Amino acid sequence: SKNENLSENVRKVLAKKHRKKLKEERELYKATKAISTQNNAQRKINAQNQLSSSSFVKKMKDINKAFPHIRTKEDKNYMKENLMKIQEKVCLQKKVLEEKEEAKNKKPFKMKRFENVASKVAKNLQKAGECPLGVSKATQPKRVVTEGDEAEYEGEEAEYEGEEAEYEGEEVEYEGEEVENEEEEAEYEEEEAEYEEEEAEYEGEEAEYEEEEAEYEEEEVEYEEEEVEYEEEEAEYEEDAAEYEEEEAQHLGASRKCQNEKREDAAAETDPVNEPAKRESSIIGKLSKRGSELRSSDKEKRNNLHKNFGKLPTYMLKKKKDIVDETTDVPQGYRVLKHDERNYVLKELHSQLTEATEEYKRNKDKSKKIELGKKLKEIKESIELFSKPHVLVNENF
Missing domain, CATH: 1.20.5 (Single alpha-helices involved in coiled-coils or other helix-helix interfaces)
Known part of the structure; x- marks a missing residue:
């Protein structure tokens, strides 16, 4: 259990x-x-x-x-990074073609010893008056075959047939080598196709990475703009607070003066002897004080009048950036590029400039350095062009 x-x-x-x-x-x-x-x-x-x-x-x-003087990565005339790889491919292809030509131009093996040797059939044909295959007409009358030499000819003919068999064997081997060469060529073409596919994939990944980087830069720029707006709002808020404090101080000062005047009036009313003289003096003093205060406040107002005169508010200034002057003389089929689009182009150009400078520093090859220098010059010229406020573009853009 x-x-x-x-x-x-x-x-x-x-x-x-x-x-x-x-x-x-x-x-x-x-x-x-x-x-x-x-x-x-x-x-x-x-x-x-x-x-x-x-x-x-x-x-x-x-x-x-x-703008044809500006070139991009997609342009065919642009300097490519994989130039060395392409050169290697071309060299390999040239080698393969040379090998093919050598194989075509290879002469078949012939023995000079047995060039003029004829078989029994050829001799019989010769006697009949027909021209044999291996013997020319010029050599026909010179040849006089005797019965004693016939045995020697037969021995030589056997040797010739043996060598002919060897030559056929060599020809078979050569054909086998040619087949192997063709197979190697096919393999090389397959490898080349695979390499091109990998290169295409790599270019696609690079394009995706560049797009992500551009998005990240745009977000960073937006964040910076928001930060600037926040700082401007904070500054405005601080100015408002300072004005409010000044007004409060003025208000407190005015209230204190009023209280003091009331006290003086009350004291004058209590003294019966020097009442009229004191009243007059107090009134004159008050009026003179008020006049001096008014003058000083008017002066301050006049001085501060022209500080903000003609200034636009921040939201209007932001809109003004996007608006382009239409008064400028623009030819037909063109228009002035917008501020945001121009900024985008400038960002791309600056990123290209940084990449090109890094490449220039890394490379030690003189020919490559010269090409990179030309590229840097072009990028700088295009940056100068796009840094101007008015840039003309096609209407279709």
């Missing part, structure tokens, strides 16, 4: 553990499902963002068409 109780307890414990494990697995599954749904949603959002950014990139290409 004790053993049965123990076994039941063990079963219960095991069942409990199993239930707990199942529960944990269910929770894990739910959590992973939730994460996967979130990831899918994020992927959709990223895809939409990429589509919107790609349309903007197309517009940027139009800008580059409007």
Whole structure:
């Protein structure tokens, strides 16, 4: 009975553990499902963002068409980083072509010893008056075959046939080598195709990374703009607080003066002897004080009048940045580039400049350094152009 109780307890414990494990697995599954749904949603959002950014990139290409002296990474004339790889490919292809030409131009093996040797059939044909295959007409009359030499000719003919068999064997080997060369060439082409696919994937990843970097820079710029706005609002708030404190101080001063005047009036009323003289003096003093205070306040107002004269508020200034002067002479088929678009182009150019300078510092090859120097010069010229407030662009942009 004790053993049965123990076994039941063990079963219960095991069942409990199993239930707990199942529960944990269910929770894990739910959590992973939730994460996967979130990831899918994020992927959709990223895809939409990429589509919107790609349309903007197309517009940027139009800008580059409007200004042909500016070149981008997508342009064919632009210096490519994988120049060395392309040169290696070209060298390999040249080698393969040279090997093929050598194989074509290879002359078949011929023994000079047996060039003019003819078989029995050829001799019979010669006697009949027909020209044999191996012998020319010029050598026909010179050849006089005797019965004694016939045995020698037969021996030489056997040797020739043996060498001919060897030559056929060599020809078979050569054909085998040619097949191997063709197989190697096919393998090389497959490897080249794989390499091109990998290169395309790498370029795609690089483009995605650049888009993410651009988004991050835009967010950083927005954050900086918000920070600047916050600082401006804080400064305005501090100015308002200072004005409020000044007004409060003036108000307190005025209230104190009024109280003092009331006290003086009350004291004058209590003195019956010198009442009229004191009243007159107090009135004159009050008027003179008020006049001097009014003059000083008027002077301050006049001085501060022209400080904020003609100044626009901050929200108007922000809008003014986006508005472009339409009064400037713009030729047909062109328009002035907007402030935001111009800033975007400048950011891209600055990022290209930093990359190019880093490459220039790293490289030790003189030819590459010259190319990079030209590239840097072009980027600097384009930055100078886009740093101007008015930049003309195609109407389609």
